[in-house]
Amino acid sequence: MPNFTPETPLFEIMRHPRAHQVIAAELPELAGNPILHTLYHYPLGLILSTEDRLRGDVRRQAALLARVAEAGDAPSSVAPAGNVPAPAPNDDDEATARGSAVVRHADLVPAWTAFEATFEGPSRGNPFTDVELTATFTSDGAVLEAPGFYDGDGQYRIRLLVPAEGEWSFTTSSNARSLDGITGTFTAGPAASRGPxxxxxxxxxxxxxxxxxxxxxxxxxxxxxxxxxxxxxxxxxxxxxxxxxxxxxxxxxxxxxxxxxxxxxxxxxxxxxxxxxxxxxxxxxxxxxxxxxxxxxxxxxxxxxxxxxxxxxxxxxxxxxxxxxxxxxxxxxxxxxxxxxxxxxxxxxxxxxxxxxxxxxxxxxxxxxxxxxxxxxxxxxxxxxxxxxxxxxxxxxxxxxxxxxxxxxxxxxxxxxxxxxxxxxxxxxxxxxxxxxxxxxxxxxxxxxxxxxxxxxxxxxxxxxxxxxxxxxxxxxxxxxxxxxxxxxxxxxxESPHGHLEPLDGHWDAPSAGIRDEYELIYFGFNQPTYRRFVKSPEKNFEVDVIDTWNMTVATLPGTFSGRFRIELPGRQYIAVRLRALPTTAEPLTPAR
Known part of the structure; x- marks a missing residue:
């Protein structure tokens, strides 16, 4: 059991459900304080002594501390399980024909867009909890299941982000007879997006x-x-x-x-x-x-x-x-x-x-x-x-x-x-x-x-x-x-070769990433070197860019570089260097440095 004392950080009190309840009941203005989370690292005793309602009232502060300590000795609890309200009678009874709900949907949608089918269904009781609705979608061996939902005014919807071109069909399943067993078809055309x-x-x-x-x-x-x-x-x-x-x-x-x-x-x-x-x-x-x-x-x-x-x-x-x-x-x-x-x-x-x-x-x-x-x-x-x-x-x-x-x-x-x-x-x-x-x-x-x-x-x-x-x-x-x-x-x-960066080894004092012997980006961050030495394959020729990440400039140095070489840098923070290997058939524009 927690041992809550005046030195316990408020965070530990508020994360304990029973102790939280004590604070919320006795000091609702503290529990509901919009900046409560900025107080979490302060000790409980200090927080209570500075609350307006308790300031100077040592007796009430001590009594509340004792109640919090007592709550810490009790078993913890979590949010109530609760129950979904029992379904209420609605107008979708045994006399309702199975699959009789009116349904509307488009016949053609692009792939990787939302297909939506709208159904007119029962609206009495609480349709959000009374009615269960799903649809199974199939196309060329693919089978997907999507849940439906109630959207008010007797309207139910089922949506699917259509993943591929082709002919699609769907069949609904529901505990409401009018919504059960409805079938439909649609065509998915060429994709209108790159997908998720x-x-x-x-x-x-x-x-x-x-x-x-x-x-x-x-x-x-x-x-x-x-x-x-x-x-x-x-x-x-x-x-x-x-x-x-x-x-x-x-x-x-x-x-x-x-x-x-x-x-x-x-x-x-x-x-x-x-x-x-x-x-x-x-x-x-x-x-x-x-x-x-x-x-x-x-x-x-x-x-x-x-x-x-x-x-x-x-x-x-x-x-x-x-x-x-x-x-x-x-x-x-x-x-x-x-x-x-x-x-x-x-x-x-x-x-x-x-x-x-x-x-x-x-x-x-x-x-x-x-x-x-x-x-x-x-x-x-x-x-x-x-x-x-x-x-x-x-x-x-x-x-x-x-x-x-x-x-x-x-x-x-x-x-x-x-x-x-x-x-x-x-x-x-x-x-x-x-x-x-x-x-x-x-x-x-x-x-x-x-x-x-x-x-x-x-x-x-x-x-x-x-x-x-x-x-x-x-x-x-x-x-x-x-x-x-x-x-x-x-x-x-x-602009990088794969559209993202993979870290590289080789620089103990600065992170770098790219493709070994092909592309490398080194970031100097807080540091401000005025020059930098490199050791690269003598079989490769590199173009070198000095990137000022704050001023947003890219300066390509004249010539190419290979083997052991040195480049001059501006001696400012937030500089990066980018090395780009030239095709192996290219002749060096300048001697290696």
Whole structure:
């Protein structure tokens, strides 16, 4: 049992369900504090002594400390299992003809786009829980199963991201007679996209058609909850920016600089009366779908975070049954989008009510209901999840050290044998939190450091704004100095022979990557050499580029180089050198140096 004392960090108290309940009951203003997570590393005694309601009241502080200690001695508990509401009678009874529902769908769709069939079905009771609906799709030996979902007003939908050209047929299965046994056919024409992003070459990514994909991600957690004007401004910023992945939450968020109410809620209900976690709000989901589609039009992947702890509406502490219904509903609605990635959680280890068994169950729900097999991850705050789990396609990482971030890419690649995506390396900005006040130079350096080590780093911005419109939370406009430099790095990577970088040995003091004796990129980061010596094969001739990663310039040195040679460098930080081997038939333009 935990031994809670006045010196115990608040984090340990709040992660213990019974002790958390004591704090929430006695000090709801502390438990609901939007900056609670910034207080976690302080000892409980200090936190209680500085709470307004307890300040100076030593007796009440001691009594509360005793209750917390007593709670720590009691068995822990997790979120209630809950039950899906019992099905209610509806108008789809034994007199209803099997397969009699009206169905509408297109006869021709391009491959790698969403096919959708819409059915008119029973609407009484709670169709979200009363009616089960799936369809089996077949084409030329391929068999895929996709779940259906209720979209309000008596409308049910089944969607499939069609993976190949050809003639397709489907048959529905349902506990509602009118929706059971419906068949249909459609033709999938030539592909209209490159397909979803997949893992490629162990540590990297490519679209389904094999085209390399280099993730240059950013984070704007709840940009889709800010109203049309700000959301459209975010899309405009993305249109001209360098980013091709957006990390974003499905649920609204309550945290620093993000205390406004969303215009729509994910469930039926209200703030005053509460929300029915077994009745999703279709309007909310249609809005999210529209924004995901707009990202796709811009070539941006939507990295969707299903759960997070920053919540004042109860969406992070729903019952097990409600959680499972939510995950299945989200996947049924969104898996047909080409550009979707799944992230089970942002900072899963701050969701104290959830257990490893919960996360494993959520992963199984996602994989069982996503016939397209989109990428799937989970993101940490303090402690890594076990990224070796077979369902984890790539490592979504938040740094665990104040200083070392992208430098750890080498270690994490070796540990997990999967793509390393450091989605949170800290944010460019100037707020009071250490995770949100690094410079543009440092953000750019971390991107380069991670790339040359064979990984991928994510961006975010947290510049103080009079209206609290910080990109990392709400989107809006990009204000920092790193995005343009990140775009420059993206061009350098996309120009590399394979569209990505593999680390190379050979430099003890600087990371390098490429193809041995063919292509090499060396990054000097903090260092500022005025020259550099190289030893290369005398049988190869190299062109050498000096790249200023901050000023975004590429200077190709005159002549070619082979064997042992020295090049002059500008003596500034953030310089990279690129060596490109010429075809072996080429004659040296200058003698070896």
């Amino acid at each position: 992003v997949r893992v490629a070459d162990t540590f990297h990514f490519a679209y389904d058609d094999g085209t390399p994909y280099v993730p240059m991600g950013t984070t704007s957690y709840v940009w889709t909850h800010q109203g049309n004007d700000l959301e459209e401004a975010t899309l405009e910023a993305l249109k001209t920016g360098p980013f091709n992945k957006m990390r974003m939450c499905v649920f609204p968020k309550s945290y620093l600089f993000n205390e406004n109410e969303p215009e729509l809620y994910p469930y039926e209900g209200s703030l005053e009366e509460g929300f029915d976690h077994f009745r999703p709000n279709p309007e909310y989901w249609r809005h999210l779908e529209a924004r995901i589609d707009q990202l796709d039009e811009l070539g941006i992947e939507a990295d969707l975070i299903l759960f997070h702890a920053y919540d004042r509406w109860g969406f992070s502490t729903m019952s097990t049954a409600a959680d499972d219904l939510y995950v299945k509903y989200a996947v049924a609605r969104l898996a047909s989008r080409r550009n979707v990635w799944w992230s089970l959680a942002n900072e899963y280890d701050l969701m104290f009510e959830k257990t490893t068994e919960d996360w494993e169950r959520f992963a199984s729900i996602v994989t069982a209901n996503d016939p397209s097999g989109h990428l799937l991850s989970i993101h940490n705050c303090r402690e890594f999840y076990d990224h070796s789990r077979p369902w984890v396609t790539h490592c979504s990482i938040q740094r665990r050290d104040v200083y070392k971030t992208a430098e750890m890419t080498t270690e994490w690649r070796a540990a997990y044998g999967k793509p390393i995506v450091i989605d949170e390396c800290a944010y460019e900005g100037n707020i009071d939190q250490g995770w949100g006040n690094i410079t543009g130079e440092e953000m750019t350096r971390r991107f380069w450091e991670g790339a040359v080590r064979g990984g991928y780093v994510g961006h975010g911005e947290t510049y103080v704004d009079p209206d609290d419109v910080l990109w990392w939370a709400k989107g809006g406009t990009l204000k920092g100095t790193s995005p343009e430099r990140i775009g420059f790095l993206r061009r350098i990577l996309e």
